[in-house]
Amino acid sequence: MYQFSRSIYRELAPEVIEDGRDAHANRIALLKSCEAAMERLATDRHYFAKPARTLFRDVRTYFPMTSQLRVYRVIDRYMALAGEYVDRHMQEGVSLDGSPLSCHASTRKGTPCQRVPLPGSKYCPSHKHLEEDIAATAA
Ligand SMILES: [Zn+2]
Numbered sequence: 001m002y003q004f005s006r007s008i009y010r011e012l013a014p015e016v017i018e019d020g021r022d023a024h025a026n027r028i029a030l031l032k033s034c035e036a037a038m039e040r041l042a043t044d045r046h047y048f049a050k051p052a053r054t055l056f057r058d059v060r061t062y063f064p065m066t067s068q069l070r071v072y073r074v075i076d077r078y079m080a081l082a083g084e085y086v087d088r089h090m091q092e093g094v095s096l097d098g099s100p101l102s103c104h105a106s107t108r109k110g111t112p113c114q115r116v117p118l119p120g121s122k123y124c125p126s127h128k129h130l131e132e133d134i135a136a137t138a139a
Contacts, residue, residue, distance in 0.1 A: 001085070008078045009030060015070075033055060102117065
């Protein structure tokens with residue numbers, strides 16, 4: 001996830017201005033804001049309606065007037081990419097740290113099991129044996 005915040009930072013850091021404090025402090029604040037926005041996008045996707053606008057509002061004072069449009073465009077581009085990345089993971093039923101959001105097994109009715117998997121497992125307690133079967137086959 002942080003590849004996106006670092007990309008934004010790399011593109012925009014050279015344009016950061018001194019604003020009350022020195023430019024170095026502003027660059028650190030910029031990176032922190034980018035990372036916080038990515039964090040929120042990853043964990044709170046559905047309630048984070050306008051991530052690009054929110055991040056832009058947070059960091060715009062670090063840039064000169066003449067850079068504002070470019071800053072917004074860079075943020076908007078990477079936020080869109082990050083949003084697609086998060087959506088893709090959610091469709092696969094996998095959270096960003098790689099752990100599944102719900103049990104990967106099917107119930108006897110053939111519908112997906114809705115139970116929460118055990119930590120570090122793809123399956124809930126009642127389907128845990130499936131993972132052991134896979135492990136046994138792989139070995
Ligand atoms: Zn299950």
